[in-house]
Amino acid sequence: MALKKRQGALWQRITIAVPYLWLFVFFLLPFGIILKISLADPVIAQPPFTPFFDADGGLSITIDNFLFLLTDKLYAVTYIKSIFMAATAMVLCLALGFPMAYGIARANPTTRSLLLLLIVLPFWISFLLRVYAWMGLLNNYGVINNFLMWVGFIDQPIQMMYTDFAIFIGLTYTYLPFMILPLYATLERMDLDLVDAAQDLGASRTIAFWDITWPLARPGVIAGCLLVFIPAMGEYVIPYLLGGPDTLLIGRVLFDEFFVNRDWPLASSVAIMLLLILVVPIVFLQRSQARDAEATS
Amino acid sequence: MKKQSRFVFSVLVFGYAFLYIPLASVIVYSFNDSKLATVWGGFSTRWYVELFKNEQILDAAFLSLRIATTSATLATIFGTMAGLILVRFGRFRGQTLFSGMITAPLVMPEVITGLSLLLLFVSLQQLIGWPAQRGFTTITIAHTTFSMAYVAVIVRSRLATMDESLEEAAMDLGCRPLRIVFDITLPLIAPAMIAGWLLAFTLSLDDLVIASFVSGPGSSTLPMYIFSKVKLGVTPDINALASLIILIISILVFAAWFTARRSQAST
Numbered sequence: 001m002a003l004k005k006r007q008g009a010l011w012q013r014i015t016i017a018v019p020y021l022w023l024f025v026f027f028l029l030p031f032g033i034i035l036k037i038s039l040a041d042p043v044i045a046q047p048p049f050t051p052f053f054d055a056d057g058g059l060s061i062t063i064d065n066f067l068f069l070l071t072d073k074l075y076a077v078t079y080i081k082s083i084f085m086a087a088t089a090m091v092l093c094l095a096l097g098f099p100m101a102y103g104i105a106r107a108n109p110t111t112r113s114l115l116l117l118l119i120v121l122p123f124w125i126s127f128l129l130r131v132y133a134w135m136g137l138l139n140n141y142g143v144i145n146n147f148l149m150w151v152g153f154i155d156q157p158i159q160m161m162y163t164d165f166a167i168f169i170g171l172t173y174t175y176l177p178f179m180i181l182p183l184y185a186t187l188e189r190m191d192l193d194l195v196d197a198a199q200d201l202g203a204s205r206t207i208a209f210w211d212i213t214w215p216l217a218r219p220g221v222i223a224g225c226l227l228v229f230i231p232a233m234g235e236y237v238i239p240y241l242l243g244g245p246d247t248l249l250i251g252r253v254l255f256d257e258f259f260v261n262r263d264w265p266l267a268s269s270v271a272i273m274l275l276l277i278l279v280v281p282i283v284f285l286q287r288s289q290a291r292d293a294e295a296t297s
Numbered sequence: 298m299k300k301q302s303r304f305v306f307s308v309l310v311f312g313y314a315f316l317y318i319p320l321a322s323v324i325v326y327s328f329n330d331s332k333l334a335t336v337w338g339g340f341s342t343r344w345y346v347e348l349f350k351n352e353q354i355l356d357a358a359f360l361s362l363r364i365a366t367t368s369a370t371l372a373t374i375f376g377t378m379a380g381l382i383l384v385r386f387g388r389f390r391g392q393t394l395f396s397g398m399i400t401a402p403l404v405m406p407e408v409i410t411g412l413s414l415l416l417l418f419v420s421l422q423q424l425i426g427w428p429a430q431r432g433f434t435t436i437t438i439a440h441t442t443f444s445m446a447y448v449a450v451i452v453r454s455r456l457a458t459m460d461e462s463l464e465e466a467a468m469d470l471g472c473r474p475l476r477i478v479f480d481i482t483l484p485l486i487a488p489a490m491i492a493g494w495l496l497a498f499t500l501s502l503d504d505l506v507i508a509s510f511v512s513g514p515g516s517s518t519l520p521m522y523i524f525s526k527v528k529l530g531v532t533p534d535i536n537a538l539a540s541l542i543i544l545i546i547s548i549l550v551f552a553a554w555f556t557a558r559r560s561q562a563s564t
Contacts, residue, residue, distance in 0.1 A: 011475050016382050016389060019375045019445065023398040026442045030413030033420055047419055096315070099308035106305070115309075117554050122316055124546045126503050128520050128527075129539040133319035136326060136531045141336065143322050173315065234406025236506055241527065251408045258412060268416070271409045282404050 038065055038268035049265050065269035074248070075270075079277065082250045085164070085239075086232035089171035093179040093228045094221065096172065101183035101220075102213075106192070116184070119177050131170050131241055138166050138242070166242035171232050178231075179224040186220030187213075219292055226285040230278055250274050320543055327536035344537035353522060354538065361502055361519040364433060368440035369497035373490055375441065376448025376497075381482070383449070384456040402446040411510030414439045418511060431513030439511045440501040447500065448493035455489035456482075 039061040040049040069075045104115045122130060137143045138160040145157040160166055190213070198208040214221075236251035243249075250270065258267035327345075331338025348354060379399050382389075402410065418428055418435050428434055463485070467477050483490075505520040512521065526535055 009474060012386060015378050016386070016395075019379045019382070019399075020391070020395055022375055022442070022445075023395070026414065026417070026438055027398055027402060030417040033416045034409075034413045037416060047423070096308065096312055099305050100312040103305040103309040113554075113558070115313075117550070118313060118316070121547060121550050122320070124499055124550055125320070125543050126520065126523075126539075128503070128505055128523055129323070129542060130319065132523070132527050132531075132535065132539060133323045135527065136322055136536070137319055139531065141333075142531075143326075173319070176312075176316070230404050231406065234408050236408055237524070251406065254408050254412065264416070267412060271412050274406060275409060278404075278406070282401075285404065286400065 034268045034271055037265055038272050039063065040265045042263045042265050047264065048262055065265050066273075068266070069269055069273055075253075078248045078250055078253050079273070081248060082233055083277070085167060085171070085249060086229050086235075088168055089175060089232045090179075090225050090228045092168060092172045093176050094225060097176055097179035097183055097224065098217075098221075101180045101187050104180070105184055105187040105190075119180050119184075123177055127174060128237060130174060131238055134166070134170055134173065135161065135241060138169070161242065162244040164243070164247065167239055167247065170238040170242045171228075171235065174238065175228040175232060178227040182223040182227065183217065183220040186217050190216050219288060222288050223285065223292070226281050226288075230281055230285070233278060234274060323536055324540040324543065327533070327540040329533060329536070332533065344533045345541070347534055348537050348541070351534065354519070354534075357517055357519045357522040360433065360516060364436050364440060364518065365498045365501035368437045368444060368501045369494050371437070371441040372445040372448050372497040373494045376445040376493055377452050377483075377486070377490055379445065379449040380452030380456055380486075381478070383453055385482070399446055399449050402443040403450070405443075407504075407506035408510075410443060411439070411507040414442070414507070415510040431511055432516035435511040435513070436508050436516075436518065439507050440497075440504060443507070444497035444500045447496050448490070451493045451496070452486055452489050455486050459485060 037049050041062055041064070042048055043050055100119075104112055104119070107115060135142075139145065140157040140159065140161065142161070144160065145154075148154045149157065194212050194216075195208050198212055199205070203211065234251045235249065236255055239247050239249045239252050250273075254267050254270045254274070257263050257270060326337075328340050328342065329337055330341035330343065379395075383396060383399070414435075415431075418431060421427060422429070463481050464477050467481055468474070472480075503520065504518075505524055508518050509521055509524075512518065517525070523535060523538070526532055
């Protein structure tokens with residue numbers, strides 16, 4: 001570590017201080033504020049919540065918001081629905097992404113780099129526009145329905161927009177690359193001879209897959225699943241554009257509590273609850289990545 | 298090379314069709330003359346012409362580009378510093394907190410980041426009167442904060458795989474640490490910094506949720522403008538705008554891929 005010897009030089013302290021302070025003020029401090037406001041009461045004022053200290057200097061906090069979130073049935077349904085939607089998207093991404101990542105990892109080098117490029121390319125194209133593209137396909141008078149009617153498969157449009165089906169499509173479409181890339185990274189490192197050896201010794205394809213390929217690919221599966229599940233939980237745009245008006249997911253509820261109902265304390269509590277749900281998968285993800293970094297270095 | 302099994306091959310074909318058919322259909326329909334975006338009314342380029350007459354779109358695009366350029370530059374500076382700190386500086390006080398703060402934005406749901414920053418800006422405004430209004434500055438700060446984490450990850454992985462012997466040799470020859478950073482380390486990690494800048498730039502151009510939280514009245518970025526229009530359904534001028542963006546980005550990405558491949562082949 002060449003740069004370590006002169007520990008504590010002025011320029012080093014400055015290099016540490018600048019990003020440290022930035023993250024402290026614009027990342028950590030805001031969480032303190034969310035926590036503070038989640039413990040306040042909503043009032044009709046500017047800003048619309050009660051102050052942290054009341055007039056006599058005493059602490060004025062309440063846990064009413066959290067009690068409300070925990071006891072209100074609507075919110076319980078929202079949380080369960082969000083978890084269910086994110087988990088389904090995760091399974092769909094895995095079902096489609098695993099064979100794709102496998103095929104890419106087994107392709108010859110030139111094809112492989114082109115195939116990978118085509119996976120990464122949608123990343124660079126605006127996320128919003130990619131969701132928008134599906135609106136044109138799934139519409140009652142959209143491309144899919146028009147095509148099916150033209151072929152004579154159906155004689156009136158199937159309702160696909162504004163349903164859970166459309167949300168699943170949108171989530172899978174958007175987060176598929178997040179699944180494929182970590183899977184590809186582990187599958188590419190895998191020794192294919194192991195599978196051949198197992199098959200030579202009489203294992204069927206299915207057995208060889210479940211006994212060898214799947215366990216070896218597990219780190220990639222875990223990373224990919226978490227990378228899909230975590231952002232899908234807080235998703236706002238996809239349920240808004242593709243889902244029905246009565247599809248309540250956490251991201252959208254938070255947005256509406258804040259902007260439509262202007263209940264800042266409740267919106268903050270929803271954020272804290274979302275964070276609490278996500279803490280487990282996030283810690284899990286960071287652990288698995290730290291292990292992965294150790295294994296490769 | 299073993300042949301791919303038929304199953305894997307068909308999933309690959311299906312997967313790529315799934316990824317690209319929506320984009321292709323947007324491009325096809327952007328040349329649709331009909332005002333009803335889903336009924337084909339003959340070939341026309343009129344929506345492209347109207348796009349360049351629409352001042353709201355042009356203003357929003359200009360604001361987005363300004364924010365993306367500024368925040369990507371700041372994020373690259375801070376992110377590179379953060380990457381250096383984590384890989385080359387050894388242990389320092391508060392290191393655990395620092396590495397937590399630098400990786401957390403990567404997985405934080407956008408709604409939470411957006412809400413928390415807005416609440417910060419509102420509180421700051423009450424306390425010290427800054428920021429007086431929300432717009433360019435607040436969106437730039439928000440974008441810098443989350444994209445510096447991405448830059449730090451890229452720079453860090455580049456530094457971790459980099460040979461330290463050059464830096465050590467310069468050290469042994471009596472070079473001062475700060476000069477080592479500027480003369481050796483930074484030029485060596487420049488490709489990672491460029492990649493980080495490009496990623497930060499794209500992330501900023503792409504962001505809708507965080508910008509919606511921290512922007513104020515009268516300042517809407519391009520994604521905010523697009524969202525306000527597509528909320529109501531498919532429109533032909535957004536088709537044209539989307540096609541332009543898809544084409545520009547595809548050309549840039551393919552050009553980058555070709556140059557990278559050629560420089561690899563020549564070495």
